[in-house]
Amino acid sequence: MNIIIDSTEYKKDRNLNKKDLSLIKDLGCRNLIINHIPWFVFKECTTATVYESKQKVQEALSALNSLPRLGLGRNEIKHSEFIINQLSILENKIENSIANQWIDFIKYSKSILHKFDKDESEVVFKDYFSGNKPFSYLKNRNDIPDAFIYQTIKKISETEKLYIITNDKKFKESIETLLENTTVYLCFTDLFEDQIFKKILETYNKLIDNEKKLDFINRYLNKYQTEIEEEVVEFIDDISYLEFYDDKLKSDDNSATIHYMTDPKLKINFSDIKIIGNEAFVPISIDCNADIDYAMFKADYWTYDNLPKYSEEINKHYFLIEESVKLKLNQIVVIDLDDVKVEEDEEQGFVPFALDKFDEIEII
Incomplete structure (x- = not known):
């Protein structure tokens, strides 16, 4: 089963370790599904997380920098300066930290990260100026990321049956209207009710059961x-x-x-x-x-x-x-x-x- 998960679902789980994404990760690791990550989904998620994380650090730095004006003693000011320095070091590490977390997710789940295809830009902006789907209307800038994601979906669905999870109803409608060989669900719960996915889950549960038995066999024979x-x-x-x-x-x-x-x-x-x-x-x-x-x-x-x-x-x-x-x-x-x-x-x-x-x- 080939799937694509929209950025809105990834943003609900910034650490990529809650129940739904953990299952997707495990299924991919065991070659039961192939998770495709469009370049724009990857960039939307990582840049948003980097921006919000740095914003939090900047807020903390601003608060700490104001402490000397509030009458702190010399020792406490010195300690706050040490914390400010540590936060500055942390801020410089945020981008790499988030990138590494995604790299680990991609490697473990055997996901495919699709590279940015500059040749798709011509098609996207032709639709942008014409108001063609997946654009909601003429020159709607908010739909540009979805338009690039749509091109990735289109390319994959030409050779593979593709399942997409997105809570964007208009985007769902565009995919279902224009692209054959695709099935679109609004959430993970709907995907998990799919009959093909249920069969995959049966195989997965059997593998997990066998892994537990293999571990027990090793322990038992050793004892x-x-x-x-x-x-x-x-x-x-x-x-x-x-x-x-x-x-x-x-x-x-x-x-x-x-x-x-x-x-x-x-x-x-x-x-x-x-x-x-x-x-x-x-x-x-x-x-x-x-x-x-x-x-x-x-x-x-x-x-x-x-x-x-x-x-x-x-x-x-x-x-x-x-x-x-x-x-x-x-x-x-x-x-x-x-x-x-x-x-x-x-x-x-x-x-x-x-x-x-x-x-x-x-x-x-």
Whole structure:
């Protein structure tokens, strides 16, 4: 969903952090919407905030500068001069501070800030002198910013369905009358009732729920890692025959059979845990000692100097080789998110962690 928010809505939330804009910011961050910011919207908001902020500082400076005339003592006057100096420093920082706040909003929300297009000026002022929409009447200067915003809306709507939020009813009427592929709402509440937006919100809520589950899975597995390792030991102890392949093996097909494993050391790769769909994928690895054996062609056996003595002759062509090696066993444990019980206290929650196989086994 592509949206444009008029400057009047941004001006209601100068810090860009109240409920409505926070939601827009989060949706953009998760690539669920694309928020377009016309250059004139950006300039209207930032310049107005800079002007009003500096005006407040000037009022404070004026009041402080009048204090010496009101009979203050020398120490208090000196202190007021220090405050005046600090306010002057603050005033010089206001413009950058407001610009940085907008830059942070744009970056986090992945919004698109459209640059000023000087070529649009000719079209805007042709409409200005003709009184064409979106101008309310001939040479209405107050409508010039909206006319430039209108050009940005027109350009985007030529290729994308565009949703606009503006509380200017005349501007809304101009857009709806002249531009196809647009839907205009007077406020965020109306946008949030849109059926397409509701579907986006469902996806968003699911993502938020999954993020909470991912956080809980990490906390739960970290807290109960010792208990999980005990379960891994039990699983490994029950293995008496497991075939695997490794290029380091000297058997004909690089295969061997594991008969016994000891001293398993579990590692859960927390940073690589991912959620896809309705499942969490938890990569784990286990380092252990193992007794293995494999069949080796007799002629090949005598070409190596570092092999252990064969344990028996299988037949006239093959020896049975037995070795003790170190193994790394890798597995991605799949967890059904419907079975995850999220609680603030890990002891009250539950993550179904079950190991039933190994996807990859290698000699280390």
